[in-house]
Amino acid sequence: MTSLAMTSLAKPAFGAADPGRPVAANRMREGADGPPAGAPLVTLSGVSKQFKNGVTALAKLDLTVRAGEFLSLLGPSGCGKSTALRLICGLEQRSSGRIEWAQAAKAGPRGRPSIGFVFQDPTLMPWASVESNVFLPLRLENWRMRDAAPRIEEALTLVGLADFKKAVPRELSGGMKMRVSIARALVTRPSLLLMDEPFAALDEITRFKLNDDLMRLQQEIGCTVIFVTHSIYESAYLSTRIAIMAARPGRVIAEIGIDAPLPRTEAFRREPIYLDACTKASGALHGAMDPKDHL
Amino acid sequence: MSLEIPVMTAPDDAADAAAEGSRRFDPARLLGFLLPVVVFAVAVSVWEIIVRVNNIPPYILPAPSAVIATLIKDWGTLSASLLVTLRTMGIALVLATLGGSLLAVIFAQSRLIERSLYPFAVILQVTPIVSVAPLLLVYLDSGTAMLVCAFIVAFFPILSNTTLGLASTDPNLRNLFKLYGAGRWRELLLLRVPSALPYFLGGLRIGGGLALIGAVVAEIAAGSAGQGSGLAYRIVESGYRLNIPRMFAALLMISFTGIVIYAVLALLSHLLLRRWHESALDRGG
Numbered sequence: 001m002t003s004l005a006m007t008s009l010a011k012p013a014f015g016a017a018d019p020g021r022p023v024a025a026n027r028m029r030e031g032a033d034g035p036p037a038g039a040p041l042v043t044l045s046g047v048s049k050q051f052k053n054g055v056t057a058l059a060k061l062d063l064t065v066r067a068g069e070f071l072s073l074l075g076p077s078g079c080g081k082s083t084a085l086r087l088i089c090g091l092e093q094r095s096s097g098r099i100e101w102a103q104a105a106k107a108g109p110r111g112r113p114s115i116g117f118v119f120q121d122p123t124l125m126p127w128a129s130v131e132s133n134v135f136l137p138l139r140l141e142n143w144r145m146r147d148a149a150p151r152i153e154e155a156l157t158l159v160g161l162a163d164f165k166k167a168v169p170r171e172l173s174g175g176m177k178m179r180v181s182i183a184r185a186l187v188t189r190p191s192l193l194l195m196d197e198p199f200a201a202l203d204e205i206t207r208f209k210l211n212d213d214l215m216r217l218q219q220e221i222g223c224t225v226i227f228v229t230h231s232i233y234e235s236a237y238l239s240t241r242i243a244i245m246a247a248r249p250g251r252v253i254a255e256i257g258i259d260a261p262l263p264r265t266e267a268f269r270r271e272p273i274y275l276d277a278c279t280k281a282s283g284a285l286h287g288a289m290d291p292k293d294h295l
Numbered sequence: 296m297s298l299e300i301p302v303m304t305a306p307d308d309a310a311d312a313a314a315e316g317s318r319r320f321d322p323a324r325l326l327g328f329l330l331p332v333v334v335f336a337v338a339v340s341v342w343e344i345i346v347r348v349n350n351i352p353p354y355i356l357p358a359p360s361a362v363i364a365t366l367i368k369d370w371g372t373l374s375a376s377l378l379v380t381l382r383t384m385g386i387a388l389v390l391a392t393l394g395g396s397l398l399a400v401i402f403a404q405s406r407l408i409e410r411s412l413y414p415f416a417v418i419l420q421v422t423p424i425v426s427v428a429p430l431l432l433v434y435l436d437s438g439t440a441m442l443v444c445a446f447i448v449a450f451f452p453i454l455s456n457t458t459l460g461l462a463s464t465d466p467n468l469r470n471l472f473k474l475y476g477a478g479r480w481r482e483l484l485l486l487r488v489p490s491a492l493p494y495f496l497g498g499l500r501i502g503g504g505l506a507l508i509g510a511v512v513a514e515i516a517a518g519s520a521g522q523g524s525g526l527a528y529r530i531v532e533s534g535y536r537l538n539i540p541r542m543f544a545a546l547l548m549i550s551f552t553g554i555v556i557y558a559v560l561a562l563l564s565h566l567l568l569r570r571w572h573e574s575a576l577d578r579g580g
Contacts, residue, residue, distance in 0.1 A: 090474070099327065123468055127492070127571045127572075141476075
């Protein structure tokens, strides 16, 4: 259980008229085990990744992710942002270095950290209903449907899709599919949510809406988020910290803390702290670009 | 200023439009159904007129009416032969479906096995069945040889398509299964098999038609030995007796059987995929 204050539980998110949401959020929050807020959740020390074709995706990456924070990995294509996420969740094996988890985070199945992953595409099973898609992670942990039903209901309520349980993905819009993907990532009540450019393929209006929803959701359930993005503005709006990465080889070149409370509103986009973060991030990115990239 | 965006985005408008389109009367759609029927009727009528006007004898070219009359007159013999051909085709298709799917699953588990065995499947596919059938008749009794012929031609499209389908699973979904610690068999059952279903059904549709062709080819190869009694055997026999109307009647039954097999398998595919797969969605046109 994290020690984050539950100040935002009364605030509406993913469907303003849903009276069940605070209860659902509370329940999700109960399951989100991990170290106290601000304590290191996972630490990457000197992590390198070299692929079989000789490409060095990451070189001596040092990064500490703290419980409860919203960390954005910002950088150009090919700088290893996605690789870093895949190393953290174990989808890739590091070539060297260490990845250490806080003991309290190892609450997932088989004593592993409980992690949710949201891909750039919704990555839903097109033949399965929304309910079955959200059930998937629990099914793979040997849950029975009748035991998992309350959790599925909670996750879908949180993302505002409780009425779409029986729909199949093709009956949903792009934004709704992404919400299902987020519900699926949350149904296991993960201590860490990894998001690999989840809104990159969406139109800007839907993207803005999902940004707001994600911020509120993160506050409601109290999980840590690592969010990969190309967008300076998106990272400055969402994050409590931005790690800026450069390519060839992939590494963190700057970190920018954004000391403003979450969730934020549209008004935040006009505040000096937001503009300052955008300016610093932009400067760091330009400074780190390979001269060849300017051609 | 805050953005006022509806929390619920409307479901896919295209899907609604398609559903609406299917309910509304559409002259173009009716024309789409009627036109092939009219063209077919005209072609048959032209055939009938040419035969009657030129007084062509039935042993040269029977009129469609003569073919239908023969079909009715010889229905007992022809339907019994049809059942023989259907039995061969049916058993071969079931065996090809089971064998092709099972081998595709084995291929999906091991690239080494796939590389070792796939060449044999390709060799069987590319060697003309007409040239293989006489050889099989040397080694096997005619019933088994016909079954093996039909099996060989139906097997490859099912194997090939299912293998492709199992290999085409969304890599992100596979990553998701890996992330949640799913074993190989759970991934196969819950992910790869449903992903491969459209490919498998495509292979089955091709295999169904080819199983009939394989059975007919084998019957023709065995026919001269007088062993068979299927429809192809009736064609060969009628040819020897210059009973051309019966040849046409048997041919008509084979064609009709092929169309029915294809339609049944297409319907099965539609029923299984209509809710989710692009190939089976009603686009209202």
